[in-house]
Amino acid sequence: MKPVVTPRKELIEKNKELSGAKFNARVPLFVKTFFFFVAPTLIIFAITVIFLVAGYERLVVNLFDALNQKDAIVDSSFVVKNLEEMRMLAEVVVSVFLFIVISGSMALVFVLNEPLRELIRGMREVMKGNLSVSIKVATRDEIGELARIFNLMVAKIRVARDREQEIATLKHEFVSIVAHQFRTPLTSMKWVLEAISSGDAGALTKNQIDLLEKGKISSDQLSDVLSDLLNMVQAEEGKFKHSPKNVEIVAFMQDIVRKYKELAQEKGITFEYETKMKAHSIPLDEEKFTLAIGSVIMNAITYTPRGGFIKLSLGSSENTLHIKVKDTGIGISKKDISKLFTKFSRGENALLVHPDGSGIGLYVAKNIIDKHEGRIWYEPEEEKGSVFHIELPIKNA
């Protein structure tokens, strides 16, 4: 017997533990229902019947008494008076009875709904993301069963979520370690290429210089990818602290223009900047926002062919600051638009022009702009090219 019973008992105990509900600790619902509703109703009903019977008895006795007094003339008004008394009595009793029944029903509904309210409260908590919820409904009915299953379900989700978080942490660590480990040998390669191409190891032919230049470009690309990866990990782990300070946006944008105009021109792209805004300070995490807007402008430069055109503009409406980056580049095909701001997403067109991109820049940019309570979106150009919009709230400091 024992070997069979013990595991079963354990199983029951474990089940109780998991669901977090104590099933025997509460008064079963039917007992509550009886005390709150059925018993009072029965008592009131009995009293009503007794009163009615007693009242009719009195009437009948009175009538018989009157009839027995031979001399007396049976007065119809006497009968009417007794009947009137009876009616009033019945009215009072019926009113009390109805009152009890109605309030009893309401009490019953309230009692019956309590487990449901408890369920709703628990579900709301889960909706908010609190997975340590355990609903304490101990009724021995379908609602109790529902609560028990719900608790088990939440426990399972909790386990899955913890596991997922663990994997995410491991993934972040992995990416971070790999990126850091890559950086040191990459530094050597970059510095060596630089030393050789500057003639430190002897004079070079034009062909050799060209080849070294290509090597340098590739190593720069690799270091950009590593930086993107590390930024992504930082952003996802929430280590990317948002530290806004009041920054004068017009001057800030001038710095940005200075930085990228030259890069665009080197590639033979016309870079134009336009603003009618006067000096205005907004809360900005300067370093992060530079990274975000830099990604957008760098994309425009990368994906716009020689001879193209990039226009950056800064404007504002009442509560919003609006930055627009427009280019005559390769654009983004319709099917790639929805994935534009997701991690590792590379557009079909983009892959053809620049196969080594990381697909992280816009993801990190969106992350940063979200922290500024702003938004970033893409608008396809009618002919060819792209327009990126960035909106930031203007809060008066």
Added chain:
Amino acid sequence: MEKEKIDTSRKYVLIVEDDSFLRSLITQKFTQEGFEVFGAVTGKEGIEKINDRMPDIILLDILLPDINGFDVLAYVKKDEMLRDIPVLIISNLSDQEDLERAQKLGAKEFLIKANISTTEIVNKVRETLAGK
């Protein structure tokens, strides 16, 4: 223009870097540019060299075999005599925590090795010395 005025031939640069290859590449570059360069492999050796002869500027890596770059930086900034020596961090770490820590401790710049060329490092050093 400002750059031309500074006589770098007498400027003493201390490079604390444990990777021997990177150390030799950067030493070579600075020597070529006319600086007087000394290298240190560990944090403790760095501190010894600083005490032996006060450098005009320190290039400091963070991950070192014994005490780390932050400790060396803190040591320099605590010492009344050494406090004014500009320290440029040259590391492949780039976490925001590291950047903020270096800034709080008083580093002048935080340069990421993989993202910068030796020429750019030399330019940064010149700018820093000019601004002093």
